[in-house]
Amino acid sequence: MDTGDATQRTSESQPKSARTVLSGGDIDRALTRIAHEIIEANKGVQDLVLLGIPRRGFPLAQRIAQRIAAAEPGTDPAAIVGQLDVTMYRDDLRHSTARTPSPTNLPAGGIDGKVVVLVDDVLYSGRTIRAALDAIADLGRPRIVRLAVLVDRGHRELPIRADHVGKNLPTATSEKVRVRLGEVDTANGLPLNEVAIEGQA
Amino acid sequence: MKHLLSTLDLSREDAIRILDIAEEMAAVGTREVKKLPALRGRTVVNLFFEDSTRTRISFEAAAKRLSADVINFAAKGSSVSKGESLKDTAQTLQAIGADAVVIRHWASGAPARLAATDWIDAPVVNAGDGTHEHPTQALLDAFTLRRHWARANGTGSLGTGLAGMKVAIVGDILHSRVARSNLWLLRTLGAEVTMVAPPTLLPVAADSWPCTINYDLDDALAAGPDAVMMLRVQAERMNAAFFPNAREYSRRWGFDDARLAALDDHGLAQTLILHPGPMNRGLEISSGAADSSRSAVLDQVSNGVAVRMAVLYLLLSGDQQRTAN
Numbered sequence: 001m002d003t004g005d006a007t008q009r010t011s012e013s014q015p016k017s018a019r020t021v022l023s024g025g026d027i028d029r030a031l032t033r034i035a036h037e038i039i040e041a042n043k044g045v046q047d048l049v050l051l052g053i054p055r056r057g058f059p060l061a062q063r064i065a066q067r068i069a070a071a072e073p074g075t076d077p078a079a080i081v082g083q084l085d086v087t088m089y090r091d092d093l094r095h096s097t098a099r100t101p102s103p104t105n106l107p108a109g110g111i112d113g114k115v116v117v118l119v120d121d122v123l124y125s126g127r128t129i130r131a132a133l134d135a136i137a138d139l140g141r142p143r144i145v146r147l148a149v150l151v152d153r154g155h156r157e158l159p160i161r162a163d164h165v166g167k168n169l170p171t172a173t174s175e176k177v178r179v180r181l182g183e184v185d186t187a188n189g190l191p192l193n194e195v196a197i198e199g200q201a
Numbered sequence: 202m203k204h205l206l207s208t209l210d211l212s213r214e215d216a217i218r219i220l221d222i223a224e225e226m227a228a229v230g231t232r233e234v235k236k237l238p239a240l241r242g243r244t245v246v247n248l249f250f251e252d253s254t255r256t257r258i259s260f261e262a263a264a265k266r267l268s269a270d271v272i273n274f275a276a277k278g279s280s281v282s283k284g285e286s287l288k289d290t291a292q293t294l295q296a297i298g299a300d301a302v303v304i305r306h307w308a309s310g311a312p313a314r315l316a317a318t319d320w321i322d323a324p325v326v327n328a329g330d331g332t333h334e335h336p337t338q339a340l341l342d343a344f345t346l347r348r349h350w351a352r353a354n355g356t357g358s359l360g361t362g363l364a365g366m367k368v369a370i371v372g373d374i375l376h377s378r379v380a381r382s383n384l385w386l387l388r389t390l391g392a393e394v395t396m397v398a399p400p401t402l403l404p405v406a407a408d409s410w411p412c413t414i415n416y417d418l419d420d421a422l423a424a425g426p427d428a429v430m431m432l433r434v435q436a437e438r439m440n441a442a443f444f445p446n447a448r449e450y451s452r453r454w455g456f457d458d459a460r461l462a463a464l465d466d467h468g469l470a471q472t473l474i475l476h477p478g479p480m481n482r483g484l485e486i487s488s489g490a491a492d493s494s495r496s497a498v499l500d501q502v503s504n505g506v507a508v509r510m511a512v513l514y515l516l517l518s519g520d521q522q523r524t525a526n
């Protein structure tokens with residue numbers, strides 16, 4: 001979501017070069033590792049809540065929850081996943097075009113006293129996560145908030161770091177990191193899963 | 202979208218966007234912290250040249266839930282009663298630093314005048330002008346109808362219109378800006394509209410409106426509308442005898458208890474009753490109907506806050522590309 005503009009712009013401004021850095025299989029393996037790291041850091045699945053940030057953080061949170069449920073039988077993946085919309089908390093509302101907010105859905109147990117793991121696709125400036133922390137504060141008071149991202153591309157503008165990272169990708173600010181997930185992205189009618197870096201040069 | 206002045210020129214895309222954002226705004230009203238920081242540090246002025254309860258409170262609540270500062274201006278007790286013009290009032294607001302102006306005026310077209318001139322360059326929201334338009338009322342009615350229609354069809358409401366819905370608008374059409382705004386918006390969203398009124402309370406131009414006209418309320422109810430919107434008899438705008446007396450109006454065009462029972466007789470279990478308020482109980486709507494389980498009057502009020510939050514959010518966020526001068 002940090003690359004919000006970049007990931008959602010698909011048709012216009014065709015880039016000069018694009019290279020795939022993570023395949024569908026690489027994404028699966030990274031998510032499996034993150035799922036196990038989350039269980040390990042939490043010493044189980046007690047009080048765990050995964051909140052995905054729209055759009056692509058939410059399908060990632062669902063995939064991680066499925067892997068957690070596979071590793072810890074007796075866990076209902078649907079009961080620990082929620083979606084957290086941060087649109088109204090962004091610091092660029094005045095400057096970018098007006099965005100349409102997505103629904104915020106919390107698991108039935110709420111987030112008070114829970115261990116909340118925020119899930120997003122790309123960690124870039126850190127501003128989306130700052131907005132997410134504000135949004136969480138208006139919804140309840142979790143015991144702990146952690147951050148899991150599929151890709152950390154650097155260039156932070158705020159003192160924010162991820163607890164669980166799928167892949168560290170050194171990038172130039174002129175490049176765009178595009179995460180495509182089968183739940184929302186298709187190519188030629190087939191679901192597409194990949195992470196690609198698109199250069200401007 | 203720079204201003205919201207009428208529903209006549211509102212595209213279907215924009216209308217559905219407002220309603221979709223309002224769905225998310227409505228969710229805020231159910232949270233523990235009923236506030237969003239989206240409009241922090243912005244000032245919204247409610248400029249009311251005509252009396253209002255619901256609309257003014259609703260706009261005030263909407264602005265406050267988005268963390269904006271609100272200045273309420275009522276013409277009564279202000280320099281307007283000393284003869285200050287709309288232009289001078291607007292320029293005063295500009296100098297104070299208003300970021301958005303919500304205006305209700307007794308003159309049709311006053312909001313459009315404010316938007317078209319350079320008196321003030323803040324976005325203008327029409328909160329009812331004369332007998333012209335009341336777009337946010339139409340949007341909140343459409344929001345209420347859309348939720349009902351989606352529930353009746355067993356679908357989600359996000360992204361949908363009102364295709365196939367039959368809505369009857371009943372009463373004082375002639376003086377009603379609500380009826381006009383609703384007609385344009387409901388048509389844009391795909392609903393079929395029937396206007397029901399005595400011939401004296403229909404404007405001359407109604408023949409050219411994209412709706413069916415029926416002079417008989419019982420007949421219109423027998424046709425099986427999915428929603429019936431009762432309008433207030435606007436006695437303050439009536440300077441002639443539009444109907445013989447209140448009892449006759451109530452019997453022929455009022456939604457009384459007998460007509461409430463008739464809905465059940467017609468097998469219309471899903472038909473909703475709306476009223477924009479304030480209600481003349483006993484005249485155009487009976488207490489039995491207004492307080493029945495079919496009545497959506499209070500839903501309309503709470504939905505009004507969500508819809509106005511959506512409108513203020515859209516007008517005040519994003520690139521407004523205003524030139525600083």
